Amino acid sequence: MxxxxxxxxxxxxxxxxxxxxxxxxxxxxxxxxxxxxxxxxxxxxxxxxxxxxxxxxxxxxxxxxxxxxxxxxxxxxxxxxxxxxxGLRSGELKIGAVSPYHVIEIVEAFNTRYPDVYLAMTFGNSEAVLHDLGSYGCDVGILARDTDDDRFHVQHYASYPVMAFVHRDHRLAGLRSIGLEALGREKLLMRERGSTTRRALEEGLVAIGLKPRVAMEIGSREAIREAVIRGLGVGTVSESEYVPDELLHPLPIIDAPVLTHIYVCCLRERRRSRMIAAFFEALQRTGPRKGMAISPKARTAKPAKRRQPPDEAGTD
Missing domain, CATH: 1.10.10.10 (Winged helix-like DNA-binding domain superfamily/Winged helix DNA-binding domain)
Incomplete structure (x- = not known):
């Protein structure tokens, strides 16, 4: 029949x-x-x-x-x-990402063009996202590092400077920015080993002959933020992930390029899939981006209310 x-x-x-x-x-x-x-x-x-x-x-x-x-x-x-x-008038796209900060920005252009496609997002570190890509657990991944695994197609999306930040009563709070050498002399609140932010800062300091003075190792960016708010030391974070607070004072690093990078990735064999190809096309309309620095006005502004940061997702 x-x-x-x-x-x-x-x-x-x-x-x-x-x-x-x-x-x-x-x-x-x-x-x-x-x-x-x-x-x-x-x-x-x-x-x-x-x-x-x-x-x-x-x-x-x-x-x-x-x-x-x-x-x-x-x-x-x-x-x-x-x-x-x-025609992307329906369907589902599964996205794995190292951080909520970048994925929302990236999917905005895709969602504007294809509003009827259902988007499902999960968060983890780069290793977890790559594993999910390889097992078809997600369709595209937002990574904090590149990979040399030939199974994957990887495209650079953006580069963001690393910055420092202190409590508003800290002795450095009178500065509008800080040099890398001066920052290297401070006792720093640092992410765990393997963090892309920490690795970028360590590499920058080594390049000028310094070793970071790690006062405390803390396993999440939100916990570092809370530690700085409580006056426990100098924190560092990618500028793209900095959340202003009336108790915090941002300190951009001005004299040396210390950058973190964001990459978009998929299985190479799936790159021509209509849905995944459309996502990469939307990516072209939003980037690539480099060095999105904080404006002088934003550096000195003090929000009326303390903002709550998003939950920590990955270890990048």
């Missing part, structure tokens, strides 16, 4: 004859007759009683007609769904 046979059967029943059915389907009467005969012979039944030029459905034919209509309707629905997905 094929859907073509069922379509012919429905047409004959609807139009009360083979000639009218052939005309409606724009097929030859011989083809329509042959399909109905094959269907009857394969199952050993009669679907129509032929009374001269008139035909009538048999009992079996009447029962089959209900199933046939449902089956053809399902095929039509499936075809429409596929067409809609191809």
């Amino acid at each position: 094929t859907l073509n046979q069922l379509r012919s059967f429905i047409a004959v029943a609807r139009h009360n004859g083979f000639t009218a059915a052939a005309r409606a389907l724009r097929m030859s009467q011989t083809t329509i007759t042959s399909q109905i005969q094959v269907l009857e012979e394969e199952h050993g039944v009669r679907l129509f009683e032929r009374r001269g030029r008139r035909i009538e459905l048999t009992q079996v034919g009447s029962e089959l007609l209900q199933f046939a209509r449902r089956m053809v309707d399902l095929e039509d629905d499936a075809t429409m769904m596929l067409k809609d997905s191809a």
Whole structure:
């Protein structure tokens, strides 16, 4: 039994004859007759009683007609769904990201262009995102580092400076910015080893012959922020992830490029998928971006209310 046979059967029943059915389907009467005969012979039944030029459905034919209509309707629905997905009028895109700060910015352009595509986002470190990509747990990934794994297509999205920040009563709070060498002499609140922010700062200090003075190692950017608010020391963070607070004073690093980077990644074999390709096309409309520094006005502004940061997601 094929859907073509069922379509012919429905047409004959609807139009009360083979000639009218052939005309409606724009097929030859011989083809329509042959399909109905094959269907009857394969199952050993009669679907129509032929009374001269008139035909009538048999009992079996009447029962089959209900199933046939449902089956053809399902095929039509499936075809429409596929067409809609191809045109990105429906469907789902699963995104894995190291941080909520970057993924929302990136998906904004995609969502504006394809508002009917359902987006599902999960968060973890770069290793977890790459694992999910490889196991089809997500479709695209937002990473804090590049990878040399040939399975993946990786595209640079943006570079962001690392900055310092202190409590507003700290002795450094009178400065509008800080040099890397001066920062290297301070006792720093640092992320755990492996953090991209920490690695960028360590590499920058090593380049000028200094080793960071780590006063405290803290495993999340939000915890570092709270430690600085409580006056425990000097914190560092990517400027893209800095959350202003009336108790904090930002200190951009002015004399050396200390950067973190964001990459967008997918399995190389899936790069030409319509949905994933559309995501990378949207990416082109938002970037690439470099060195998004804090303006002088934003550096000195003090929000009226303390803002609550997003939950920590990854270790990057």
